[in-house]
Each structure stands twice: as structure tokens, then as C-alpha cells.
Amino acid sequence: MGGDHGPAIVIPGAALTLERRPDARFVIFGDEGQVVPLIDQHPKLKAVTTFHHTEVSVKMDDKPSQALRYGRYKSSMWRAIDATKTGEADVTVSAGNTGALMAMSKFCLKSMPEVDRPAIACLWPTVRGESVVLDVGATIGADARHLVDLAVMGAAMARVVFDLDRPTVGLLNVGVEEIKGVEAVKEAGRILRELNLPQMNYHGFVEGDDLGKGTVDVVVTEGFTGNIALKTAEGTARQISTYLKAAMSRSLMAKIGYLFARGAFAALKDKMDPRKVNGGVFLGLEGIVIKSHGGTDAVGFASATELGYEMARENLMAKVREMVAASARQEASAQEASAQREAAAQAATVQ
Amino acid sequence: MGGDHGPAIVIPGAALTLERRPDARFVIFGDEGQVVPLIDQHPKLKAVTTFHHTEVSVKMDDKPSQALRYGRYKSSMWRAIDATKTGEADVTVSAGNTGALMAMSKFCLKSMPEVDRPAIACLWPTVRGESVVLDVGATIGADARHLVDLAVMGAAMARVVFDLDRPTVGLLNVGVEEIKGVEAVKEAGRILRELNLPQMNYHGFVEGDDLGKGTVDVVVTEGFTGNIALKTAEGTARQISTYLKAAMSRSLMAKIGYLFARGAFAALKDKMDPRKVNGGVFLGLEGIVIKSHGGTDAVGFASATELGYEMARENLMAKVREMVAASARQEASAQEASAQREAAAQAATVQ
CATH class of the missing domain: 3.40.718.10 (Isopropylmalate Dehydrogenase)
Structure with missing residues (x-):
């Protein structure tokens, strides 16, 4: 309805x-x-x-x-x-x-037990194929912990959709240098680098123009920015279609050219058809829901x-669940190891 | 250098x-x-x-x-x-x-005395012409106060650049309904609506796809989102150029079509040339600085x-300064009026 x-x-x-x-x-x-x-x-x-x-x-x-x-x-x-x-x-x-x-x-x-907040992921068309982009609007604002969850869930989806062992994952930021950007994004980058999860290859920061380039298989951002990036890209694509249509009807020569190239234009239109990439996947829930x-x-x-x-x-959900649980275990053991190292260091200091 | x-x-x-x-x-x-x-x-x-x-x-x-x-x-x-x-x-x-x-x-x-933090504004090409979009990366994060400053400075720039009396101003958000979005954005919307400044026409919320449509003359957002939206749009434009080039060389017919329509393609290329809209304007400083x-x-x-x-x-700077000062005066008098109303209401309650 x-x-x-x-x-x-x-x-x-x-x-x-x-x-x-x-x-x-x-x-x-x-x-x-x-x-x-x-x-x-x-x-x-x-x-x-x-x-x-x-x-x-x-x-x-x-x-x-x-x-x-x-x-x-x-x-x-x-x-x-x-x-x-x-x-x-x-x-x-x-x-x-x-x-x-x-x-x-x-x-x-x-929600899955290890996931605080679900996310909406979409498949983003790129010059290299497609990427998984999330969150495109489920929740607004994200701390480092949530961004790491998004990375894990996005990588699980990319493994399923693109049939990859270790999809590359990037965090959307305003500059590729480590010095820039929001604190939560920087912290999430540190965590992902340290965890070095076997199911994904953490690439580092990416910028807005990396989305269309397909620089990474998975682009992670919080929902406000992700939603605006998605709608900005859709709007830009429509804007250029408008320019193209206007250009192709501005002179007789252009119209003749259009007739010759209409197969190519049809292919282009098909490629840019937003209906073909319709569907936001809700991730992190105990069930699959798709938003058209x-x-x-x-x-x-x-x-x-x-x-x-x-x-x-x-079986996306089982695979997301499995990967989320595996990364939670890995994080827990990394934390334990770090606590043990600290305790040992303290013991050494005391002695 | x-x-x-x-x-x-x-x-x-x-x-x-x-x-x-x-x-x-x-x-x-x-x-x-x-x-x-x-x-x-x-x-x-x-x-x-x-x-x-x-x-x-x-x-x-x-x-x-x-x-x-x-x-x-x-x-x-x-x-x-x-x-x-x-x-x-x-x-x-x-x-x-x-x-x-x-x-x-x-x-x-x-900085100008009334402005807490400067911003970077750019001219964004739209199907209707151009819009002023800010902040595209000067500062990360924004409270309602800063978003209102951005609206005032952006409107001042739009008055100068587009020669308009009351440019329309929109706040970038994840939905046009009043119920959605970040608290700071909602609060800024309330302030702008209440102030009803004579130098701008506050339109309400806009979404990412309104950027290319040119729905408003001025689009206001904080620097992280603005920078990502800008680079996403640039990336999408490049991506579509790549598709277009590939489509026009995929068959002999397409190549012939391209030859006929090459004037139209040149005009399109010119229209989409990112070099022509190069330049971020630093606003809110006691001087004009342009970032290429x-x-x-x-x-x-x-x-x-x-x-x-x-x-x-x-004389952009003088006009921004004038408008920023005028809106600060108006805000102050609105606050005073509201304080007086409150005092009167309290006095009435006491009696």
C-alpha cells in the first residue's frame, strides 16, 4: 500500500x-x-x-x-x-x-545482539561496477563504534553481493590525509586498522568523488551525510540528463547526430537508469527488509x-550475523590482549 | 606557489x-x-x-x-x-x-565581529542557473547559531552575485518534512522562520537532489556534509562523462552520430566543465579570500x-558585513521583544 x-x-x-x-x-x-x-x-x-x-x-x-x-x-x-x-x-x-x-x-x-543500531545500505553504481554504501539514512549521527559496525555489516553485504573474500572498505571523510575530518571517523579508522579483520581490507579514508570512481567496495558514513550524498548524486545525474537532452535538440546537426547514435544513447540511459539500482537494504536486523x-x-x-x-x-542475514559475531569476538580478544599487556606493564612498573 | x-x-x-x-x-x-x-x-x-x-x-x-x-x-x-x-x-x-x-x-x-566561524561558499551549477552553497569545508559540525550565520552570509553573497533583493534560502536536510533531521538544523529552521529577515526568503528544508534542481538560491549546511555533497556531485559528473565517452565510441553508428553532434557535445562539455565554477569564497572574514x-x-x-x-x-565584504550586522540587530530586538512579552506575562500571572 x-x-x-x-x-x-x-x-x-x-x-x-x-x-x-x-x-x-x-x-x-x-x-x-x-x-x-x-x-x-x-x-x-x-x-x-x-x-x-x-x-x-x-x-x-x-x-x-x-x-x-x-x-x-x-x-x-x-x-x-x-x-x-x-x-x-x-x-x-x-x-x-x-x-x-x-x-x-x-x-x-x-536488532542483531551485537548491533546497536541498524543501517540502510544501497548499491551505488560506479565506473568500475558497484559499491555498497551505508548508512544512507537509517540513523543520524554515529560514534566510532557505530561506524565500525557499519563497516562490518557493509563488508558482509559486499562479500555476498560481489562474491569477494576481502572487500575493500573506506570511511567517507573530507580529506584523505589522516589529519582531517571528524573525530568519530578518525577513531573508527584507528579501530579498523588495529582490528585488521580477516573479512575485510580496510582502505582508509575516501572522499565524495571516490563514490563514483568505485575506489573501494564498501563506503561507510553516518546516515545524514550518506543520505545527502546519495540524493546529491541522483540529482546531479538528472541534471546532466537535462543538459544532454537540451544539447541534443539545439541544432539540426545535433538532432541528426542523435539519430545515428540513438543506440548509444539508449545504452547510456539504461546505464544511468535510477530504477535499476532501486532498493535500500536494512542491515543489522534479524530479518531482511528492502526499502524501495x-x-x-x-x-x-x-x-x-x-x-x-x-x-x-x-542468505545475506546469516552471513551478516556470522561476520558481526566474528568481529565482536575479535574485538573482545583484542581488548583482552591489550588489557593483559597493560597489566603486565603495570606489574613490571610495580616491580 | x-x-x-x-x-x-x-x-x-x-x-x-x-x-x-x-x-x-x-x-x-x-x-x-x-x-x-x-x-x-x-x-x-x-x-x-x-x-x-x-x-x-x-x-x-x-x-x-x-x-x-x-x-x-x-x-x-x-x-x-x-x-x-x-x-x-x-x-x-x-x-x-x-x-x-x-x-x-x-x-x-x-573574523567579522558578529561571525563566530568563517565559511567557504561555492557557486553550484543548477538546471536553473547557479546557487550559492555553503559551508563546503571550512569547519566541521555546526550548531543552530552557526547555521543561521551561514544563511545570512550566503544570502548576502547571493544578493551580490545574482543581483536579487530577497534570495531564497534552504537548509540541507534528509527530508522536507519538519519532523525529520538533525536537531541543529531544525532549530536553525525555527530561528530563520521567526526572524523572517528582510534580506532573505527562508524556504525551509531542501534535500540533496534539490542542489542540482536549483530549488533555492542559497543552500546551507555544515562543512562536513557540504564538502562531501560537493565532491560527490563532481564525482558523479565525471562518472557520467566517462559513460558518455564510452557510449559514443561503442559502435560505428555512435561515432558517426558523435561527429554530427560534436558541436552539441562541445557545448555540453563546456557546460559541465568543472574549471568554470572553480573557486571557494571565504565568508565572514574582514577581507575576501578565494580558494582555487x-x-x-x-x-x-x-x-x-x-x-x-x-x-x-x-564589494561583497561590505555587503556581507552590513547584512550580518543588520540580522544581529534584528535578532537582538526579537530577543528583547520576547523577553518583554515573557516579563509582561509573568507580571500578569503575579497579579
């Missing part, structure tokens, strides 16, 4: 996913009157869908606390999340209110659904 | 500025052996230049404190800033170490110099 267009894009999006992933099965929650007629238009989808009617839908502009108050246990959003908890579904996908979706996911699924852009269409919603499909198929 | 290429780009850049602004005059500071032979290659520039030999140059990777220690009073950077203070120059332009340039500018020129990108070439350095020329010509 969520997003700017509700079932009108969700149902055709699901049908599109089914075409590409014929073994997908769907559990759909929403208002019967609005949803069922749309499902009926897609017989193949109908054949593999379990539909549950819900009376309540979370509105796009409600505060998370409001949505929890009236929508807990009974809204389509809550019940879709709960389906992942009960095992009826492997992954939940929603185009609804991000804050409410995160609040309900935390409440219903709970609220304003997307069926094609974009299908991308988010397919991202969820892949994450479930690759 | 600053930037990645030093006098090799600064001197031709100055010569280029002189071609376009024939009434410009130059005061140049640097190492005689490196600079003078270059000036000699540009007789017109030489005719309008006063050259001062300096023994010390600030290095690009020094900490600001180091640069201040060895470079105060005698480095080319310090002396160029000091020339603006003494009145020998109207504006200082440097491609050198940003941190050192800001530290020396603060030390030499001092360290990695730019002569064309880019000339853009920064011409930006400085315009700012000096339009």
Missing part, C-alpha cells in the same frame, strides 16, 4: 519480478478492494501469491511513532515485516514510509524486489 | 584573467627563480604586476598549525593574504593548502581569479 502510487506499481512490479525469477513466490498484504483486482490482471502472479487483507495502511507522512501506534500488528506494513519473522516470507519489500518501515522492522524483527524508493514505478519496484530475492537466496 | 602545479598554472591563469578583465592589477608573491621567468613570458601581465619575492612556501600536506608556525609573516600565502589586509590588494586568490589558507586568513584578517582547486589548470585558476575580481568589484 506504500509509496506514491501504492498497489498500482507494486503489483505490476511483482509480476515483472516473477517473469525474471520464475521461482519467486509472493505474500501480499493490503486493502482487498484496491489490490485484488490488480492481482487478477496477472494470472501467473495470482497463481503464486498468498493475499492477506489488511484494514490499516501506514501513511507516507506519518511520524514513525504515530505509525507504530495505529499500525502495529494490523497494518499491511507491519504484517509484511512479520511474515519475514514467522518464516512465511524470506524477505520483506516495501515502498512505504521509510521511518515507519525502520521503526516497525526494529520493533518486530529486533517511494516515487518509483513498476520497473523500479521490481528491481527492489529482485534485490531482496538475491539477498534472501544468498 | 600553491596547488599541484604552482606558478606554472597561476601565472598563465593571471594572464588569462587580464585578457578578460583588462583593468585587473596583480600583486604576486612567490619564489623569484620560479615565478619571474613565467611572468616574463607575459609582457602585458608583467606591466600590471607588482612582484614580491618570498623565501617560504606553504606545502600542500602540512597541517594548518605547522603552516602557521613556519609560514606566518613570511610565506607567499601569508603575504598574499596580508596584501588584502593592508589594502595593497582587493582580494586574495590561492590554489594552496585549504586548511592553511583558512587558518592564516583567520589569523591575519580576523589545487588540481586545476590555468583556465580554472583564471575562473577563481575572476570570481575574486567580481566579489571585490561588487
Whole structure:
């Protein structure tokens, strides 16, 4: 029921996913009157869908606390999340209110024990392929501890998505020199360097322009900056599309050129299509939830659904859980070793 | 002496500025052996230049404190800033170490009395023209008070640069709804709305994608986020250029199309040329200092110099000072009025 267009894009999006992933099965929650007629238009989808009617839908502009108050246990959003908890579904996908979706996911699924706060990760297109970027808006502000969690969860996702043993991880900062930047970012860099986790290769600081370059497999930042970087990049891409369109229609020669090169332009448009990289992955919860852009269409919603499909198929959550637990153990033993060294040093001083 | 290429780009850049602004005059500071032979290659520039030999140059990777220690009073950077203070120059332009340039500018020129911390503003190209965006990296972190200062200084610059009476001002946030975002940003929004300053039109919150849209004339954010947004946009633009080049050489048809449309591509390239919007303006100091990108070439350095020329010509500093003082007066009287209202209310309660 969520997003700017509700079932009108969700149902055709699901049908599109089914075409590409014929073994997908769907559990759909929403208002019967609005949803069922749309499902009926897609017989193949109908054949593999379990539909549950819900009376309540979370509105796009409600505060998370409001949505929890009236929508807990009974809204389509809550019940879709709960389906992942009960095992009826492997992954939940929603185009609804991000804050409410995160609040309900935390409440219903709970965070992993080692993770203080969940995060939203996205796949960022780069000239080298794609990178995992997180947090793009789950929480605002981050201490060093949380940034380290983000690095571990992001690396786990990169291992799954890019099939890498030791993905490279960078901390987003305002300069690559060690002297610059926020204290929490510097401290997180020190911790990651010292831990030297076997599941990731800590690269150091990266800057905003490293995002598009694909300098590292995983870019870590707190949610405010990450959200603004993501939307700035989307805005810049749209801005350049506008320039390009204007340039290609400014003269007859340009128009003729456009006709010759239209295959190339189509490929470029496809490459820059924001719908193809739609989907924020909630990390750090005991279940997988994917947030689709609220304003997307069926094609974009299908991308988010397919991202969820892949994450479930690759068992992302188990791998994140495993890596988070392993890094927590490693940190604990590093702390113990350092405490022992200190105690030994003190004993030596006393003697 | 600053930037990645030093006098090799600064001197031709100055010569280029002189071609376009024939009434410009130059005061140049640097190492005689490196600079003078270059000036000699540009007789017109030489005719309008006063050259001062300096023994010390600030290095690009020094900490600001180091640069201040060895470079105060005698480095080319310090002396160029000091020339603006003494009145020998109207504006200082440097491609050198940003941190050192800001530290020396603060030390030499001092901040305006009403401004706690100076900022770096840039002109951001948008589909509607240009916007002023600040702070893009002078200081990290900002309380509501500092964000309001940024809004006032940015609006003053927009009035000068865009010749507007009441430029629109937006606060960069992670959502346009009032419920979202960082506490300092929300508080700054409340203050700006209540103050309702005559010199600006406070628009409300904007998001990352509003930067490229040109939704407002002035976008305000703290330096960490602003710097990352700026570099993310630059990186995205370069990334799309790479895609475009690859698309235009992928087939014979595309290459033929490119030949027909090459005028349009040249116009697009020109529009996207990062050298044309080179130059960060230091605001809130008792003098104008322009920071050029360290990695730019002569064309880019000339853009920064011409930006400085315009700012000096339009008497930016006096206008910023005037507006900062006016808004401080207005705030003070708003506070007084509110205190009086409170006292009256208390008196009424007592009676």
C-alpha cells in the first residue's frame, strides 16, 4: 500500500519480478478492494501469491511513532515485516514510509545482539561496477563504534553481493590525509586498522568523488551525510540528463547526430537508469527488509524486489550475523590482549 | 606557489584573467627563480604586476598549525593574504593548502565581529542557473547559531552575485518534512522562520537532489556534509562523462552520430566543465579570500581569479558585513521583544 502510487506499481512490479525469477513466490498484504483486482490482471502472479487483507495502511507522512501506534500488528506494513519473522516470507519489500518501515522492522524483527543500531545500505553504481554504501539514512549521527559496525555489516553485504573474500572498505571523510575530518571517523579508522579483520581490507579514508570512481567496495558514513550524498548524486545525474537532452535538440546537426547514435544513447540511459539500482537494504536486523524508493514505478519496484530475492537466496542475514559475531569476538580478544599487556606493564612498573 | 602545479598554472591563469578583465592589477608573491621567468613570458601581465619575492612556501600536506608556525609573516600565502589586509590588494586568490589558507586568513584578517566561524561558499551549477552553497569545508559540525550565520552570509553573497533583493534560502536536510533531521538544523529552521529577515526568503528544508534542481538560491549546511555533497556531485559528473565517452565510441553508428553532434557535445562539455565554477569564497572574514582547486589548470585558476575580481568589484565584504550586522540587530530586538512579552506575562500571572 506504500509509496506514491501504492498497489498500482507494486503489483505490476511483482509480476515483472516473477517473469525474471520464475521461482519467486509472493505474500501480499493490503486493502482487498484496491489490490485484488490488480492481482487478477496477472494470472501467473495470482497463481503464486498468498493475499492477506489488511484494514490499516501506514501513511507516507506519518511520524514513525504515530505509525507504530495505529499500525502495529494490523497494518499491511507491519504484517509484511512479520511474515519475514514467522518464516512465511524470506524477505520483506516495501515502498512505504521509510521511518515507519525502520521503526516497525526494529520493533518486530529486533536488532542483531551485537548491533546497536541498524543501517540502510544501497548499491551505488560506479565506473568500475558497484559499491555498497551505508548508512544512507537509517540513523543520524554515529560514534566510532557505530561506524565500525557499519563497516562490518557493509563488508558482509559486499562479500555476498560481489562474491569477494576481502572487500575493500573506506570511511567517507573530507580529506584523505589522516589529519582531517571528524573525530568519530578518525577513531573508527584507528579501530579498523588495529582490528585488521580477516573479512575485510580496510582502505582508509575516501572522499565524495571516490563514490563514483568505485575506489573501494564498501563506503561507510553516518546516515545524514550518506543520505545527502546519495540524493546529491541522483540529482546531479538528472541534471546532466537535462543538459544532454537540451544539447541534443539545439541544432539540426545535433538532432541528426542523435539519430545515428540513438543506440548509444539508449545504452547510456539504461546505464544511468535510477530504477535499476532501486532498493535500500536494512542491515543489522534479524530479518531482511528492502526499502524501495517511494516515487518509483513498476520497473523500479521490481528491481527492489529482485534485490531482496538475491539477498534472501544468498542468505545475506546469516552471513551478516556470522561476520558481526566474528568481529565482536575479535574485538573482545583484542581488548583482552591489550588489557593483559597493560597489566603486565603495570606489574613490571610495580616491580 | 600553491596547488599541484604552482606558478606554472597561476601565472598563465593571471594572464588569462587580464585578457578578460583588462583593468585587473596583480600583486604576486612567490619564489623569484620560479615565478619571474613565467611572468616574463607575459609582457602585458608583467606591466600590471607588482612582484614580491618570498623565501617560504606553504606545502600542500602540512597541517594548518605547522603552516602557521613556519609560514606566518613570511610565506607567499601569508603575504598574499596580508596584501588584502593592508589594502595593497582587493582580494586574495590561492590554489594552496585549504586548511592553511583558512587558518592564516583567520589569523591575519580576523573574523567579522558578529561571525563566530568563517565559511567557504561555492557557486553550484543548477538546471536553473547557479546557487550559492555553503559551508563546503571550512569547519566541521555546526550548531543552530552557526547555521543561521551561514544563511545570512550566503544570502548576502547571493544578493551580490545574482543581483536579487530577497534570495531564497534552504537548509540541507534528509527530508522536507519538519519532523525529520538533525536537531541543529531544525532549530536553525525555527530561528530563520521567526526572524523572517528582510534580506532573505527562508524556504525551509531542501534535500540533496534539490542542489542540482536549483530549488533555492542559497543552500546551507555544515562543512562536513557540504564538502562531501560537493565532491560527490563532481564525482558523479565525471562518472557520467566517462559513460558518455564510452557510449559514443561503442559502435560505428555512435561515432558517426558523435561527429554530427560534436558541436552539441562541445557545448555540453563546456557546460559541465568543472574549471568554470572553480573557486571557494571565504565568508565572514574582514577581507575576501578565494580558494582555487589545487588540481586545476590555468583556465580554472583564471575562473577563481575572476570570481575574486567580481566579489571585490561588487564589494561583497561590505555587503556581507552590513547584512550580518543588520540580522544581529534584528535578532537582538526579537530577543528583547520576547523577553518583554515573557516579563509582561509573568507580571500578569503575579497579579
